[in-house]
Amino acid sequence: MAADKSDEALEGLAQRGYSAGFYTDIEQEFAPPGLDESTIRFISDKKREPAWMLEWRLEAYRNWLGMTAPQWQKVRFAPIDFQAISYYAAPKRGPASLDEVDPKLLETYAKLGIPLHEQKMLAGVQEQEPAPGTAAGETTKPRVAVDAVFDSVSVTTTFKEELARSGVIFCSISEALRDHPELVRRYIGTVVSRRDNFFAALNSAVFSDGSFVYIPEGVECPMELSTYFRINAGHTGQFERTLIIAERGSSVSYLEGCTAPQRDEHQLHAAVVELIAHEDARIKYSTVQNWYPGDEQGRGGVYNFVTKRGLCAGARSKISWTQVETGSAITWKYPSCVLQGDDSQGEFYSVAVTRGRQQADTGTKMIHIGRNTRSQILSKGVSADDADQTYRGLVKILPSAAGARNYSQCDSMLLSDRCGAHTFPYLDVRHPSAQLEHEATTSRISDEQIFYCKQRGISEEDAVSMIVNGFCKEVFQELPMEFAVEAQKLLEITLENSVG
Amino acid sequence: MLRIEDLHASVAETPILKGVQLSIGPGEVHAIMGPNGSGKSTLSKVLAGDESYTVESGRVDFEGQNLFEMPPEERARAGLFLGFQYPVEIPGVNNSYFLKAALNAARAARGEPEIDPVSFLKRVRERAQWVGLDDSLLKRPVNAGFSGGEKKRNEIFHLAVLEPRLAILDETDSGLDIDALRAVADGVNRMRDPQRSFLLITHYQRLLSYIEPDYVHVMVRGQIVRSGGKELAAELERSGYAAFEDEEAA
Numbered sequence: 001m002a003a004d005k006s007d008e009a010l011e012g013l014a015q016r017g018y019s020a021g022f023y024t025d026i027e028q029e030f031a032p033p034g035l036d037e038s039t040i041r042f043i044s045d046k047k048r049e050p051a052w053m054l055e056w057r058l059e060a061y062r063n064w065l066g067m068t069a070p071q072w073q074k075v076r077f078a079p080i081d082f083q084a085i086s087y088y089a090a091p092k093r094g095p096a097s098l099d100e101v102d103p104k105l106l107e108t109y110a111k112l113g114i115p116l117h118e119q120k121m122l123a124g125v126q127e128q129e130p131a132p133g134t135a136a137g138e139t140t141k142p143r144v145a146v147d148a149v150f151d152s153v154s155v156t157t158t159f160k161e162e163l164a165r166s167g168v169i170f171c172s173i174s175e176a177l178r179d180h181p182e183l184v185r186r187y188i189g190t191v192v193s194r195r196d197n198f199f200a201a202l203n204s205a206v207f208s209d210g211s212f213v214y215i216p217e218g219v220e221c222p223m224e225l226s227t228y229f230r231i232n233a234g235h236t237g238q239f240e241r242t243l244i245i246a247e248r249g250s251s252v253s254y255l256e257g258c259t260a261p262q263r264d265e266h267q268l269h270a271a272v273v274e275l276i277a278h279e280d281a282r283i284k285y286s287t288v289q290n291w292y293p294g295d296e297q298g299r300g301g302v303y304n305f306v307t308k309r310g311l312c313a314g315a316r317s318k319i320s321w322t323q324v325e326t327g328s329a330i331t332w333k334y335p336s337c338v339l340q341g342d343d344s345q346g347e348f349y350s351v352a353v354t355r356g357r358q359q360a361d362t363g364t365k366m367i368h369i370g371r372n373t374r375s376q377i378l379s380k381g382v383s384a385d386d387a388d389q390t391y392r393g394l395v396k397i398l399p400s401a402a403g404a405r406n407y408s409q410c411d412s413m414l415l416s417d418r419c420g421a422h423t424f425p426y427l428d429v430r431h432p433s434a435q436l437e438h439e440a441t442t443s444r445i446s447d448e449q450i451f452y453c454k455q456r457g458i459s460e461e462d463a464v465s466m467i468v469n470g471f472c473k474e475v476f477q478e479l480p481m482e483f484a485v486e487a488q489k490l491l492e493i494t495l496e497n498s499v500g
Numbered sequence: 501m502l503r504i505e506d507l508h509a510s511v512a513e514t515p516i517l518k519g520v521q522l523s524i525g526p527g528e529v530h531a532i533m534g535p536n537g538s539g540k541s542t543l544s545k546v547l548a549g550d551e552s553y554t555v556e557s558g559r560v561d562f563e564g565q566n567l568f569e570m571p572p573e574e575r576a577r578a579g580l581f582l583g584f585q586y587p588v589e590i591p592g593v594n595n596s597y598f599l600k601a602a603l604n605a606a607r608a609a610r611g612e613p614e615i616d617p618v619s620f621l622k623r624v625r626e627r628a629q630w631v632g633l634d635d636s637l638l639k640r641p642v643n644a645g646f647s648g649g650e651k652k653r654n655e656i657f658h659l660a661v662l663e664p665r666l667a668i669l670d671e672t673d674s675g676l677d678i679d680a681l682r683a684v685a686d687g688v689n690r691m692r693d694p695q696r697s698f699l700l701i702t703h704y705q706r707l708l709s710y711i712e713p714d715y716v717h718v719m720v721r722g723q724i725v726r727s728g729g730k731e732l733a734a735e736l737e738r739s740g741y742a743a744f745e746d747e748e749a750a
Contacts, residue, residue, distance in 0.1 A: 443591075447552075452588035455548050456602035456658065457576035457609075466601065470592020470641065 031088035037061065040205055043088050047174045047208075050181050060194035060204030067198045074390045074422060075330050075359040077266075077303070085237045085268060087206045159223065168252075169214040170225050173241050176212035183214055187245055191274040191311045191338070199270040200307040203239045207272065210240035215250040215281070224480055226255040237268040244274070246281035248314060253284040255483055266294075266329060271306045279314030279341065284322070286479050287335075288487050291327035296385075298357035301329025308335040312344035312370075320347040321364065322478040324487040326494045329358060334392065336365035339373035339401075346375040349478040351487070353468075353494050354387035354419070363393035363424075368401035368434075377408040380472050383419035384495065390422040397434040404431065410440045413471050415464070415495070443471075465492045501526050501697045502547075502666055507558035509546045515556070516542040518722035524666070527694040531708055532701050533733065534719035535741040540701045541585060543719075544670040548582040549575055563665065576602075577609040579665030583655040583672050590642040595654070596624050598642050599661050606662065627660035631687035649680040656687040667691070668699045673707035685710030705737040718744050 031042055040061055044054040069080070163170050169180060176184050194204040211227045227242070246252055269291060277283050285308075294301025304327075310319035321335040337346025348364035366375035381389045389412070397404045412421035423440050445467050453463035469476070469488055476484045502524040509517040516539045524530050534540050546553050547560065549572030560567040562580060570578065590598065604614045615623075628638060631653045643651050652672055659667050669688070673681055688698065688711050700713060708716070708730065716732040717724045718741075725744050726732065736744075 446588075448588045449590055451548075451550055451572065452584065452590065453598075454572040455576050455582050455584075456598070456662070457573050457605040458598075458601050459573050459605070462601065462605070466593050466598070467590060470590070470594075473592055 031086050033086045034083045035085070035087060035206070039087050043206060043208055046088065047177065049174075049177050052185065053177060053181075056189070056194070057205050060201050061206075063195050064198065064201035064205055067195075067201055069198045073332050073361040073392075074388070075332065075361050077330055077359075080266075080268060080303070082202075087237060087239070088208055163222070166219055166222055167216040168219060168221055169212065171212055173207075173210045173212045173243060176243075180212075180214070183245065184212065184243065187274070187276055188241075188243055189274075191276060191309050192272050192307050197307060199305045200272050203241060203270050203272045203307070206237075207239045207241035210242045210271070211244075212242075213244040213252060213254060215244075215246045215252045217247040218249045219247075220250065221252040224253050224255055226257070228257045237270065239269075240271045242271070242273040244283060244285070245276045246278060246283050246317075248279040248281060250278075251282040251284075253480060254286070255480060256285070256287045257290070257483075257486075266300060267292075267302045269302050269304050269306070269328075271308075273306070273308040273335075275310035275319055277310065277312050277314065277317035277319050277344075280316045281314060282318045282320075283310060284320045285310070285335070286483055287321075287323040287325075288479075288483055288490065289323065289325045289327055289331075290490055292329075293327050293356060293358050294329040296356050298329065301358075302327065304328035304331045304333065306331075306333040308333060309338065309365075310336070310346070311338045312341050312346060312373075314344070315341040315370070316343045317341050318345040318347070320345075320349070320478070322349040322475065323351070323362075324472075324475070324479070324483075324490070325350070325352040325360060325362060326490050328360070331358075331360040331362055334363050334365055334394075336367065337375060338367045338369065339375065339404075340369045341373075342370040343372045343374075344370055345373070347478075348375075348377045348379070348393075349475045350379045351382070351472045351475045351491075352380070352389060353382045353384075353491060354389045355384035355415075355494065356387060357385075358387045359389070360387075361390040361392055363391045365394040366396070366406060368395075368397045368404040368406070370401060372403040372405075373401055374404070375406045377406070377410070378474060379408075379410045380475055381410070381412045381421055382415065382468055382471065382495075383412070383421050384415035386416075386418050388420040388422075390424065392424045392426075394426040394428065395436060396428040397431050397436075399430045401431050402433050404433070405435045406437070408436075408438045410438075411471070412440075412442045413468065414442065414444050415468075461496065465495055468495060501528075501563060502699075503561045504547075505559045507543075507546070507560060508556040509542060509558075510554050510556055511542065511552060516553075516722055517546065520558070520719075520722070520724060522717065522724060524697050524699060526697060527692075528715065529692065529698040529700065529711065529713045530715045530717065531713040531733065532699065532717045532719050532724070533703070533705070533736055536703070538719045539722040540703075540719050541670050542722075544582055544668045544699070544701055547575075547668060548572060548580065573605070574609070576664075577606040579606075581659055581662060581664035581667045583652075583659060583667065583669040585670040585672075585674065587643045587646075587651040587655050589644045589646075591644045593642050595640055595642050596620075596638045599624065599658060602658075602662060623661060628657055630660055630690050631656045632683040633657045648675045649677065652676055652684055653680060653687075656684050660687055660691055663691075663696075665695070666697045666699065668701065670701045671703060672700075673702055673704065681707065682710060705733045708733045720744050 031039060037058060040057050044057060192200050194201055213225055215221050244254060275283050275285060291302035291304055312319055319337050325331055335348060339346050346366050352360050352362050354360050364377055377393055379391050381391055383389045391410045393408060395406045408425060410423050414421055421442060425438055427436060445464060450460055450463055469491060476487055479487055504520050504522040507517050507520040520543060532540050542553060546555060555568055567575060600620055624638060628635060633653045637650060643654060646654060655672060672684055713730055716728055716730060718726040
């Protein structure tokens with residue numbers, strides 16, 4: 001794998017390592033830049049939302065006006081002018097059905113290598129079983145249902161009907177607001193409230209689209225669900241909202257991928273993701289985040305300020321977060337688990353790679369409320385060039401959480417002598433029976449290791465990518481197969497020329 | 501195969517090699533013996549291309565190519581192998597995966613396709629047996645947590661899988677118990693071939709009773725002061741290095 005350098009990788013190199021940096025020239029409809037109550041009414045109106053939703057948004061907006069952006073994170077950037085951002089951008093040609101989707105949009109997703117573009121599925125033929133004589137590789141390929149979000153709107157969702165047969169709802173959140181308003185109303189804001197933090201409040205006010213998943217009782221979702229987020233328009237913020245509900249005894253694996261074009265200005269991405277797992281339900285949420293990181297001088301790039309939280313509401317429920325973060329100029333996100341149900345479990349597996357002038361402050365929170373709740377944290381940070389990275393994690397054991405256990409491991413690898421890695425593990429334990437373990441390591445790739453690899457005929461670049469991949473392996477193993485391959489490739493492209 | 505002419509090299513501005521002359525023909529097994537600090541290991545590192553050593557002057561031809569014009573990975577791909585005195589641990593990188601990448605890098609350099617997984621697996625299993633390397637070590641990260649003996653066996657295992665033209669073994673015998681030494685020697689002897697040459701670097705004569713060399717060289721203060729057949733090793737064993745301390749380059 002390491003030895004064959006694909007054309008893609010070379011192309012990526014030519015673009016300073018960012019191969020998703022193209023821009024699609026497509027007719028778009030924008031909200032004028034700026035934010036006040038009329039902006040929110042505009043968005044809500046565009047989406048033909050129920051009245052309660054508009055009220056909910058407006059209250060979030062009023063909350064937000066009284067809040068200030070957080071200062072505690074270890075990142076530096078100029079203040080954001082929230083009046084300079086456009087809060088809504090949508091492709092002009094309506095995405096009512098797939099046939100009507102602008103072909104350029106499909107091209108964009110094809111360029112990104114999204115399985116959405118498996119033409120057979122999308123050509124309207126809805127051919128579910130591969131025709132006889134198709135390549136063996138295709139028949140064994142796991143099917144993935146995709147929801148694609150382009151700037152502010154969801155453009156298409158595949159496999160909807162097949163999913164519906166098992167009772168699974170997978171659609172954009174705008175559609176969910178129209179077709180299943182009672183479900184959205186019951187759950188939205190219950191895990192991440194509208195006052196939770198500055199960016200969550202902003203998102204609650206202006207979120208434009210995102211994915212909605214509902215898995216009914218006892219149903220094991222028949223395929224992986226996936227959303228691809230793409231920021232295309234300039235001067236636009238992306239505020240998506242994802243809501244996943246797994247009823248008692250159900251399970252689902254959900255994947256999320258993100259890219260954005262190369263632009264000189266910073267783009268804001270402030271998403272909120274809420275997961276709810278009822279009794280015995282399992283949710284696995286995987287992210288490969290590759291937003292544009294900005295250039296070597298730190299010009300441009302996405303600000304990825306995201307609130308992700310899962311509630312293990314029922315007994316024996318389980319929520320597992322896996323993230324591979326290679327993009328964005330600045331990342332701060334802490335996918336968290338609130339372990340309310342007895343014997344519930346939370347997991348967080350993370351690989352964060354920063355290079356150039358990228359900054360990341362990321363980690364997790366595990367809030368133990370129920371008895372015998374368990375959590376596991378495995379964080380791998382790789383820094384190169386002038387990048388700075390922080391792991392920040394909180395494990396909180398409440399007085400009700402008898403028998404709670406946590407294991408945390410935070411490993412950092414430094415690839416230059418100018419980059420930084422910092423670890424802030426906070427522990428807050430209020431029950432004497434809790435068992436917590438924490439391990440942390442920092443390592444470098446030594447000259448001896450590189451020479452040893454070279455002496456066996458392996459180039460320095462391949463050696464670094466091998467060693468870094470090895471370092472991250474335990475996390476990659478948590479990703480669904482196809483994503484794991486993508487993540488490895490992404491890592492290779494990201495780390496080209498990063499040691500020297 | 502290998503021709504070293506008047507090689508001078510230094511580390512951190514201290515001269516170590518002071519005019520080494522040596523020629524190795526195809527299929528020959530040479531041994532370099534010498535006291536600590538005589539420059540034996542430096543010679544092996546310089547030949548492999550370790551950048552912490554500076555070549556001051558001289559010339560080395562390997563298979564008709566100027567060795568010093570090739571970066572270390574190209575030397576390796578052209579068939580120059582170094583068995584390390586202190587094998588390096590590479591955490592997270594699976595031993596057989598590592599070897600496959602190494603093998604395929606050499607094949608790519610020769611314009612050959614990648615080895616197919618079945619042949620590779622077969623080769624790996626067979627060669628692990630040759631050196632008595634436990635199968636479990638194939639899947640473990642390269643050298644990570646290996647015992648001293650396991651690391652040395654693993655070096656010979658790499659040698660057996662990669663099938664180089666010239667294998668330089670830098671004090672592979674040091675720190676080995678008698679069983680491990682025998683296993684290492686068995687592995688090397690199995691790899692002897694009219695087209696493959698060996699340069700054994702050792703402090704003790706012990707190794708040479710298991711691997712019989714064609715030529716023995718004595719290195720003192722950065723020069724080869726005496727060369728001879730295998731009987732020279734026995735002479736050294738009797739008289740020690742002191743007797744050679746005063747000799748000038750042969």
